[in-house]
Amino acid sequence: MKIPTMKFAVSVALLLAALPSVALSDEIPDNLKGTGELVTTTGGGGAFDDARKKAWFEPFSRDTGIKVVIVPTTNAKLLASVKVGQPEADLSFASGGEVQDWIDKGFLDKIDYSYFSKETLAGIPEDVRKEYFFRSHTYSVVPTYSTKKYPKGTKHPENWADIYDVAKFPGKRALPNCANTLYGGLLEGALLGDGVPMDKLYPLDFDRAFAKLKQIAPNVGRWWGPDEGGLAPQSLIDGEADMGSAWNGRIANLKQQGAPVDLSWDQSLLQYDNWVVVKGSQNQVNAAKFLAYIARPEAQAAFAKAIPYGIVNKDAYKILPKEFAENLPGAPGIAEKQITQDYAWWSQARPDGKTNLDYAIERCQAELAK
Structure with missing residues (x-):
């Protein structure tokens, strides 16, 4: 589902301004x-x-x-x-x-x-x-895209399957880096992009997720960290990326200010x-x-x-x-x-005592460095 147009956003802003x-x-x-x-x-x-x-x-x-x-x-x-x-x-x-x-x-x-x-x-x-x-x-990691690359009325990425489909949507992506595995929804996005149904997402299939990430890596123009939420939409504005993921608040605020960015709620991750x-x-x-x-x-x-x-x-x-x-x-x-992120699963301990998150970050750093 696409957020309404800038004209609508401006009208909403006027309505909000009138609120007590x-x-x-x-x-x-x-x-x-x-x-x-x-x-x-x-x-x-x-x-x-x-x-x-x-x-x-x-x-x-x-x-x-x-x-x-x-x-x-x-x-x-x-x-x-x-x-x-x-x-x-x-x-x-x-x-x-x-x-x-x-x-x-x-x-x-x-x-x-x-x-x-x-x-x-x-x-x-x-x-x-x-x-x-x-x-x-609550907030969300959402599929997002540049409206300079995909103007109103043209086909644009609507979900993670589109974000990860370089044949259907060529161009650079902005995706979370390894340090942002959890809060950026890196592996969830990769698995949904590989066709995993929303109701079958957890427990995450690490092998499948990292295979998809290695496949998309050459098409990533910006990896953004947990303290770099502004870089995701900025990369769309600057042309470093044409699409990717971002936190919804960043995109919505910039869009209201007239920036050429938009988002979709389809398959977004609720946090x-x-x-x-x-x-x-x-x-x-x-x-x-x-x-x-x-x-x-x-x-x-x-x-x-x-x-x-x-x-x-x-x-x-x-x-x-x-x-x-x-x-x-x-x-x-x-x-x-939306899918609510399963924090309990991420914090579960593995046989070696490490959590699923500890393991994912270590493996991410090793896999994407290859």
Whole structure:
């Protein structure tokens, strides 16, 4: 399914601009107001961090009186600080593929849901609000292409089978590199591109996936890493690639700005990140207040306005324009075309003690170096 045209995107942008902003301070429950600060981590930079500041951090500080402090730390450095009993942050971010390992190693404290209103909780499915994590948002790795190469009205790549078909669609690709095996959906894309049905994808067939990657490698103009999400769409704009994969938010934001890029939801990979409270941190009450604040429909809608990622509170769909909400990851009509990445399978231990992800990255580096 192709995202609507630029004319439509502009009209949606005008509709969004007319929406009310996050609720003003006199509408915020008293139990969410406070003093002091909340220390949290960066989310990888770029449009995503900008969206968090605009939709969540700045309004939360304005409405509650609690200052949000952002520390530019890495996960490895943060976890090292937890081990010595001096956590660098109160609240952090763990992807769906990381969170169970953090729980198992005792790096997290339980989330206090007592600050969430009954109305807020009613709009949030139970599977996204667990004892040790609260879902932040969903996003997707999508097939993407240059509209300079494939103008409106012409046949363009629509799924991974097309992305991997160099006879049908010649040209350079932009694909995740080995370090981005998990979050870039590298092997899932290769297998779907080789014809594996969506409902038969897991467990992944490593041999088949790497055979397909070696086949496509000469046609890759850009390999992009986990901290290089902007390179995927930029390679389409610069002409380094004609098609490939990217995170949907990057493509949607650039398209709205007039960039010659577009995406398809067909066979896209649904992913998610989680908020977690760091073990032994100093401001856990403020962390709980923050999560209760951003879980409200108004804050969820504000985040989707800032970057088109999927929302957690289903009541936010009532605030967003229908035609905009229908193009968010995981939304009705989109979800049926998607595959949710199986983080549990990726974290499973193999006979040698390594996880499937450890094995995949090592093998990727060896195979693609040949």
